[in-house]
Amino acid sequence: MTGPRLAPRRAVRHARAALGITWRAAPTGTAADLLLAILAGVTPVLVAALTKLVLDRLSGGRPADASLALLGVGLAVTAAAGVVLPHLRGYVEKERIRAVSRLVRRRLYDAVLRLVGLVRLEDPEFQDRLQAAQQTGHLGPTQLTGNALGAVQSLLALSGFLGVLLVLSPTIGLLVLAAALPTLWMQLRLNRARVAMVLHLEHFQRRDFFFAQLLVGVPAAKEVRLFGLGRFFGDRMLDELHGMHRVEQRLDRRELWAQGLLGLLGAGVAGAGVVYTVTAAAGGRLTAGDVVLYLAAVPGVQGALGGLVGQFGAIHQALLLFDHYDQVIRAEPDLPAPPTARPVPPLRDGIELRDVWFRYSPRHPWVLRGVDLFLPAGGTTALVGLNGAGKSTLVKLLCRFYDPERGTIRWDGTDLREFDPAELRQRLGAVFQDFMPYDLSAAENIALGDLDARDDPDRLRAAARQAGIDEALTALPRGYDTLLTRIFFDGPDRDDPQAGVVLSGGQWQRVALARGFLRADRDLLILDEPSSGLDAEAEHDLHTRLRELRRGRTSLLISHRLNAVRDADTIVVLADGRIAECGRHDELLAAGGGYARLFTLQARGYREDAAAPV
Ligand SMILES: Nc1ncnc2c1ncn2[C@@H]1O[C@H](COP(=O)(O)OP(=O)(O)OP(=O)(O)O)[C@@H](O)[C@H]1O
Numbered sequence: 001m002t003g004p005r006l007a008p009r010r011a012v013r014h015a016r017a018a019l020g021i022t023w024r025a026a027p028t029g030t031a032a033d034l035l036l037a038i039l040a041g042v043t044p045v046l047v048a049a050l051t052k053l054v055l056d057r058l059s060g061g062r063p064a065d066a067s068l069a070l071l072g073v074g075l076a077v078t079a080a081a082g083v084v085l086p087h088l089r090g091y092v093e094k095e096r097i098r099a100v101s102r103l104v105r106r107r108l109y110d111a112v113l114r115l116v117g118l119v120r121l122e123d124p125e126f127q128d129r130l131q132a133a134q135q136t137g138h139l140g141p142t143q144l145t146g147n148a149l150g151a152v153q154s155l156l157a158l159s160g161f162l163g164v165l166l167v168l169s170p171t172i173g174l175l176v177l178a179a180a181l182p183t184l185w186m187q188l189r190l191n192r193a194r195v196a197m198v199l200h201l202e203h204f205q206r207r208d209f210f211f212a213q214l215l216v217g218v219p220a221a222k223e224v225r226l227f228g229l230g231r232f233f234g235d236r237m238l239d240e241l242h243g244m245h246r247v248e249q250r251l252d253r254r255e256l257w258a259q260g261l262l263g264l265l266g267a268g269v270a271g272a273g274v275v276y277t278v279t280a281a282a283g284g285r286l287t288a289g290d291v292v293l294y295l296a297a298v299p300g301v302q303g304a305l306g307g308l309v310g311q312f313g314a315i316h317q318a319l320l321l322f323d324h325y326d327q328v329i330r331a332e333p334d335l336p337a338p339p340t341a342r343p344v345p346p347l348r349d350g351i352e353l354r355d356v357w358f359r360y361s362p363r364h365p366w367v368l369r370g371v372d373l374f375l376p377a378g379g380t381t382a383l384v385g386l387n388g389a390g391k392s393t394l395v396k397l398l399c400r401f402y403d404p405e406r407g408t409i410r411w412d413g414t415d416l417r418e419f420d421p422a423e424l425r426q427r428l429g430a431v432f433q434d435f436m437p438y439d440l441s442a443a444e445n446i447a448l449g450d451l452d453a454r455d456d457p458d459r460l461r462a463a464a465r466q467a468g469i470d471e472a473l474t475a476l477p478r479g480y481d482t483l484l485t486r487i488f489f490d491g492p493d494r495d496d497p498q499a500g501v502v503l504s505g506g507q508w509q510r511v512a513l514a515r516g517f518l519r520a521d522r523d524l525l526i527l528d529e530p531s532s533g534l535d536a537e538a539e540h541d542l543h544t545r546l547r548e549l550r551r552g553r554t555s556l557l558i559s560h561r562l563n564a565v566r567d568a569d570t571i572v573v574l575a576d577g578r579i580a581e582c583g584r585h586d587e588l589l590a591a592g593g594g595y596a597r598l599f600t601l602q603a604r605g606y607r608e609d610a611a612a613p614v
Pocket residue numbers: 122360364367385386387388389390391392393394433
């Protein structure tokens with residue numbers, strides 16, 4: 001497995017950014033941790049040196065005096081510090097990690113919210129990066145800082161012990177250093193392989209998570225059971241897990257061999273040193289204290305060197321992981337913003353699509369191929385067409401989730417590109433075909449349509465009444481405060497059947513409609529298949545209410561049930577990416593085109609149903 005590389009300039013930029021995040025998130029904690037790391041680095045060297053001095057004094061035959069007592073106290077205090085310091089560092093580090101996680105997460109979501117369109121979010125490569133950034137974003141700064149501080153500690157311990165060894169016996173000092181060099185080289189190689197493995201495993205992990213979610217999650221539960229897919233997905237999940245484990249095992253074996261051999265080499269050198277120091281002490285060339293100092297210094301040097309290499313490896317890994325986060329944070333805006341956005345005026349004339357061409361990316365086919373359409377202010381336009389004709393795509397362009405590749409969409413003559421998208425959307429209301437059921441209370445589910453209405457129960461109820469769901473919500477165990485989910489419960493609430501409820505598909509659609517109706521006063525209301533989940537009576541009821549609600553206002557209605565759109569001021573048929581027909585219901589019927597054919601087909605279906613014996 002070849003190791004992934006990060007260009008040096010990029011690595012330095014990431015290191016600065018990651019350390020900057022740590023400093024901004026927890027300046028005091030980071031400074032305290034640095035101080036503690038320095039103390040932790042010098043403590044073992046001090047303990048070893050003081051032990052040698054005490055032993056030398058004791059074996060030197062001089063009577064005990066105050067200086068020996070002082071050495072003893074110094075040794076006790078330093079040894080105690082050696083015990084306490086790791087715990088203190090552990091606490092400070094956890095505080096720092098929590099602060100960094102909060103800051104990293106806030107910045108990540110701020111960056112995602114800066115993407116006002118959908119292009120980047122729908123790009124699979126960006127999604128992949130985003131997932132990785134969500135999972136590992138905090139590891140960059142925390143791992144980098146933790147290991148940089150660890151490296152400071154290791155460097156201090158290493159230089160302290162090496163200094164002592166070189167003073168004591170330069171030969172042994174150099175021997176220990178030489179014995180550590182192969183370890184250093186091998187560790188660096190292993191580190192690179194481990195980083196490569198972590199990145200390689202990300203893909204396995206995501207697929208493993210996907211299959212696991214299918215098995216345990218509610219959304220797929222019905223199909224998994226009905227189609228008997230449990231074993232199939234389970235096997236796929238285990239394949240991914242096996243794949244991961246095989247990669248890990250290969251590296252673990254390599255590490256085992258390398259570390260075993262290098263451990264033996266290190267032990268050999270250390271053993272030779274012990275023989276030398278003991279012989280020298282027996283011959284009077286070294287003291288008993290020197291022997292103890294040597295015995296402490298050899299593992300100290302080897303440990304510090306190993307630690308240092310491990311820390312550099314972890315820093316390398318942290319920088320690579322930070323790359324995902326950095327790229328998400330630095331993502332360019334997905335929709336060009338005008339240097340100075342024009343204010344969005346109330347709609348007076350209408351919205352005009354002029355020769356609009358659109359495809360989701362150059363890799364995708366054209367969806368819209370020169371659409372010319374005018375949505376007059378104050379009128380209801382219905383958009384119909386076969387599955388995949390591009391109706392929802394046109395809606396997304398009106399909301400400026402994307403820009404047309406060619407042509408323009410004009411709001412009272414001004415290109416939508418000249419507006420700030422957030423301000424434009426303030427003037428729109430919409431109920432999307434794939435509306436979102438939120439695991440929140442009924443009131444919150446509606447209020448999300450206009451957060452200003454959060455504390456205005458009358459407005460929420462009025463919207464619910466218009467969507468025909470007020471009665472059902474009032475009858476819930478806790479009325480509008482009832483949670484429309486059973487996911488977030490713990491404690492006594494878990495067993496309380498009143499705590500949360502599950503709505504039917506049609507009821508959810510009405511809640512989504514109520515959310516949309518909170519914005520019924522906006523300049524344009526878009527309803528994409530608002531009644532697909534409603535029963536026939538409810539659908540009729542809804543469209544009657546809609547007509548009253550939207551009288552004199554601009555709306556765009558999409559529906560496959562042509563009976564529901566027959567009263568629209570204009571009906572537009574989208575086919576092959578263009579406007580194929582346009583007119584009032586009677587005109588289109590008389591024209592005998594695609595609309596007339598579809599309408600007749602649907603009407604005949606109803607008539608035949610009615611005529612069929614029950
Ligand atoms: N995010 C996307 N990325 C790529 N292609 C897409 C995306 N969304 C839709 N499409 C494609 O664009 C075409 C038009 O889809 P769209 O959803 O606009 O059709 P529609 O008329 O609303 O269909 P339906 O009546 O089934 O809701 C389809 O071929 C679809 O596969």
